[in-house]
Amino acid sequence: MVEGCTLQESFAIQWRVTKALVMREILDRYGRHNIGFMWMFFEPMLFTLAVTALWTVAGMGHGSDFPIVAFAITGYSPVLLWRNMPSRCEKAVQANHTLMHHRNVKLMDIYASRLLLEGGGATISFFLLTIFFGSLGWVSMPYNLLEVAFGWIMMAWFGCSLAILVGASAERLEFIGILWHPTSYILFPLSGAAFSVDTLPPAFQTAVLYVPMVHAVECIREGFLGPLYTAHYDLSYLACWNLALSILGCAQMRYVSRKIIA
Amino acid sequence: MVTLKDVTKRYPIHGGDRIILNKVSLCVNKGEKLEILGRNGAGKSTLVRLLSGAERPDSGKIVRKMSVSWPIAFGEAFHNYLTGLDNLRLICRFYNVDWRDKLDFVQDFSELGIYLREPLVHYSSGMRARLAFAISMLIEFDCYLIDEVAAVGDSRFHQKCHTELFEKRKDRSMVIVSHSPDFIRQHCEDAVVLVDGHLHHFDTVDQAYEYYDRLMAMG
Numbered sequence: 001m002v003e004g005c006t007l008q009e010s011f012a013i014q015w016r017v018t019k020a021l022v023m024r025e026i027l028d029r030y031g032r033h034n035i036g037f038m039w040m041f042f043e044p045m046l047f048t049l050a051v052t053a054l055w056t057v058a059g060m061g062h063g064s065d066f067p068i069v070a071f072a073i074t075g076y077s078p079v080l081l082w083r084n085m086p087s088r089c090e091k092a093v094q095a096n097h098t099l100m101h102h103r104n105v106k107l108m109d110i111y112a113s114r115l116l117l118e119g120g121g122a123t124i125s126f127f128l129l130t131i132f133f134g135s136l137g138w139v140s141m142p143y144n145l146l147e148v149a150f151g152w153i154m155m156a157w158f159g160c161s162l163a164i165l166v167g168a169s170a171e172r173l174e175f176i177g178i179l180w181h182p183t184s185y186i187l188f189p190l191s192g193a194a195f196s197v198d199t200l201p202p203a204f205q206t207a208v209l210y211v212p213m214v215h216a217v218e219c220i221r222e223g224f225l226g227p228l229y230t231a232h233y234d235l236s237y238l239a240c241w242n243l244a245l246s247i248l249g250c251a252q253m254r255y256v257s258r259k260i261i262a
Numbered sequence: 263m264v265t266l267k268d269v270t271k272r273y274p275i276h277g278g279d280r281i282i283l284n285k286v287s288l289c290v291n292k293g294e295k296l297e298i299l300g301r302n303g304a305g306k307s308t309l310v311r312l313l314s315g316a317e318r319p320d321s322g323k324i325v326r327k328m329s330v331s332w333p334i335a336f337g338e339a340f341h342n343y344l345t346g347l348d349n350l351r352l353i354c355r356f357y358n359v360d361w362r363d364k365l366d367f368v369q370d371f372s373e374l375g376i377y378l379r380e381p382l383v384h385y386s387s388g389m390r391a392r393l394a395f396a397i398s399m400l401i402e403f404d405c406y407l408i409d410e411v412a413a414v415g416d417s418r419f420h421q422k423c424h425t426e427l428f429e430k431r432k433d434r435s436m437v438i439v440s441h442s443p444d445f446i447r448q449h450c451e452d453a454v455v456l457v458d459g460h461l462h463h464f465d466t467v468d469q470a471y472e473y474y475d476r477l478m479a480m481g
Contacts, residue, residue, distance in 0.1 A: 020355035
């Protein structure tokens with residue numbers, strides 16, 4: 001409240017405000033009815049389950065002989081990170097601008113709370129689905145858990161930075177928010193969710209590896225399936241994307257919080 | 263002390279920018295009660311939002327040497343789709359206050375009864391004002407920004423606001439916005455009038471009122 005506090009106090013304020021906003025988001029989005037906050041991970045689980053069921057029934061191995069269930073949950077779960085995070089940040093200010101009358105609440109806090117909720121939900125959903133299908137014996141437990149986690153974190157970073165860039169830009173120029181939805185739709189089949197890079201013709205492989213999300217998906221799959229899977233990825237390429245998006249996103253956010261918002 | 267020095271604020275509107283505040287300077291001392299007079303749309307609320315820090319000036323400088331509240335009373339700083347109780351919890355968490363200690367006060371002051379557990383969108387303007395004011399009194403500030411407290415609610419509500427602000431917190435600074443002067447006239451030792459983006463300062467409150475009344479009469 002008063003200008004000039006120590007770093008420790010600032011962290012305490014940050015933690016308190018983010019926590020309060022996360023609770024607000026949960027209440028606003030899922031309410032107190034039926035399973036309440038559990039929708040946070042149940043909703044993404046339903047998405048992934050539906051896609052898994054569809055692919056299984058249709059026998060869509062996508063030209064590979066991997067177990068379809070493992071292929072589907074490792075492919076579709078990361079989509080929840082890069083696609084839903086920007087969609088959630090797009091209208092975040094509109095839903096929260098009244099709270100920005102409180103000096104401790106900044107634009108970053110609004111985005112952070114939504115991203116935490118979205119990322120947390122997707123992570124719990126991925127985790128629970130793995131355990132669920134693992135206990136049924138439909139998938140084997142991840143071969144290299146750290147590799148899965150690393151790929152997942154890189155994808156989450158990508159999602160967060162893209163979300164802040166899309167969200168903040170859309171506050172300035174409305175059409176960016178409108179364009180995001182068709183763009184994400186087109187990016188989905190290119191993101192690596194529904195194909196394995198190794199099974200593509202070499203010319204396609206080169207092209208598709210320009211898409212940053214593919215690298216994280218390939219990394220997660222290699223960690224999940226181990227030597228069964230021949231992965232093609234370069235996380236340093238993805239890291240460059242992430243850094244660039246983070247810098248651009250933070251710049252936009254700074255501009256918007258100074259010039260645009262009430 | 264809170265000071266504004268040469269503060270300018272513009273808003274983009276259809277057909278170009280509109281200057282709402284033009285190089286406005288203002289100083290609120292500790293314990294001072296200042297009234298801002300101005301017609302509808304003169305920019306009083308913009309000035310209050312700049313004082314609170316909810317908005318930044320396009321140019322000029324704002325220095326706060328004491329804690330300044332959000333603009334209280336009107337319920338702008340709350341979330342419409344949350345219940346009254348959830349708003350109470352949320353705001354207490356923002357300011358590190360335990361809401362459990364404050365529930366009785368809010369219940370008592372707001373007289374909302376079971377409506378405290380309903381979302382704000384279902385409230386009447388009087389109910390909103392009662393809740394907003396009650397929650398605003400939970401966090402202690404050195405300077406309170408009060409936007410149109412007399413515009414809503416009945417006389418009983420006004421009396422309670424009066425007790426909370428001008429009796430219990432009479433040592434604090436207050437910046438009061440109004441276009442219905444009588445309610446607060448007796449408490450302010452200073453008044454400014456906002457016209458066409460300029461802030462007019464006066465030696466006495468009476469002079470400010472005289473000028474404002476003339477302005478209103480001119481139409």
